[in-house]
Each structure stands twice: as structure tokens, then as C-alpha cells.
Amino acid sequence: MTLRCELNINGGSRRVLIVGKEEETPEHLALRLAAAILFFDGDPALEAGPDDPLLADIGFQPDLLVPDGVGGIKVWVECGNVAENKLIKVARRIKEGRLVVLKESVEAAQRQRVVVNAEVRNHEKVDVWGFPRADFAKWMAAIKETNYIYGEASGQSLNLVLNETAFSVDLVSCS
Numbered sequence: 001m002t003l004r005c006e007l008n009i010n011g012g013s014r015r016v017l018i019v020g021k022e023e024e025t026p027e028h029l030a031l032r033l034a035a036a037i038l039f040f041d042g043d044p045a046l047e048a049g050p051d052d053p054l055l056a057d058i059g060f061q062p063d064l065l066v067p068d069g070v071g072g073i074k075v076w077v078e079c080g081n082v083a084e085n086k087l088i089k090v091a092r093r094i095k096e097g098r099l100v101v102l103k104e105s106v107e108a109a110q111r112q113r114v115v116v117n118a119e120v121r122n123h124e125k126v127d128v129w130g131f132p133r134a135d136f137a138k139w140m141a142a143i144k145e146t147n148y149i150y151g152e153a154s155g156q157s158l159n160l161v162l163n164e165t166a167f168s169v170d171l172v173s174c175s
Helices: 026-038 084-093 106-119 133-142
Strands: 002-009 012-019 064-067 073-079 098-103 126-130 146-154 157-162 165-170 172-174
Touching: 002 026, 012 026, 026 064, 026 073, 026 098, 026 133, 026 146, 026 157, 073 084, 084 098, 084 106, 098 106, 106 126, 106 172, 133 165
Parallel strands: 002 146, 073 098, 098 126
Antiparallel strands: 002 012, 064 073, 126 172, 146 157, 157 165
16 A cells, blocks of 8 residues: 655645555554654655665664754654564664654553563653544544645644544653
């Protein structure tokens, strides 16, 4: 599945193509779209590949990456299910940046937080955010292959229209 998106967020515009890999579910793509909007102002890279110099010492690829502008990583984003091993290694290998995990529900985010706190040595560098369940269901229902999104995103808040569906949602931070 591929999502073609026209983003008009916080006064800026960008066309985005989110190409799903074979193993990615529609829910995963929906979370990647949410991440692209949440981090819109940081000019995120949606397809950072193994040849990207920012990833040279990491050994993994993110779902979304926000560069810091001076050759480092400001934010590394993982969406949905993420392997414990990957979280541990990425949290250790990104130097100054932070790691954000987006989940499809608050309950899933809370479960992820327990794992992060128990397994990741520097767990304070990892933010885990979850959609309220009803809002994520509405988000999924509104997504089409071609999407027009306009509005505002700030921190963990989305105040926008996706196609013809209005959203005002605050993702819940699990600490």
C-alpha cells in the first residue's frame, strides 16, 4: 500500500509519499503518516535507508528520522510494533537525539513503556506516545490512498482535517 499525501501543516506545504513495505500493515502506515505530521516542522526523512550517512553507526533504519541540521539525529521515530533489541541498540547509539515510539492505543503505549523502562538502560531518552483508541479508529477510517491534510501540529497534538474528517487529538505520553 502507498499513501499519497498533500500536507498543509503549520503554514507550510509538502507532498509526501509513504510507501509501505511488504510486512507493513495499514495501521503501521497510518502511524507513519501521523509521525510525518507531528514532526512536519523538522523536515523529516520518511525513507532513511541503509546508505544514509546518519545511519552509518546505528545498524537499523527508522520509520521516520528528523535530522538535527549538523550531521546528527534530532528525533528517531518508530511506529507500532518494534523489536526490543532494536529499541535497546538505537537508544544507546543515537548520541544527542531522542527516540519516539508511536503506538495505536494508550494501552499499547503503556505496555511498551514497561518494556522500555525494564530493558533500555537510558530509557529517559525514549518517549512512548499512544493514540486514544477511538481517535485512532477514526484516523484509520479517514485515510485513503490519496490524502489531503491541513491544519496544525504541535508537540503531541494534532488539530487538522484529514480528507474531510476533522481531528483534534492529543497523543498520550506514557512515562
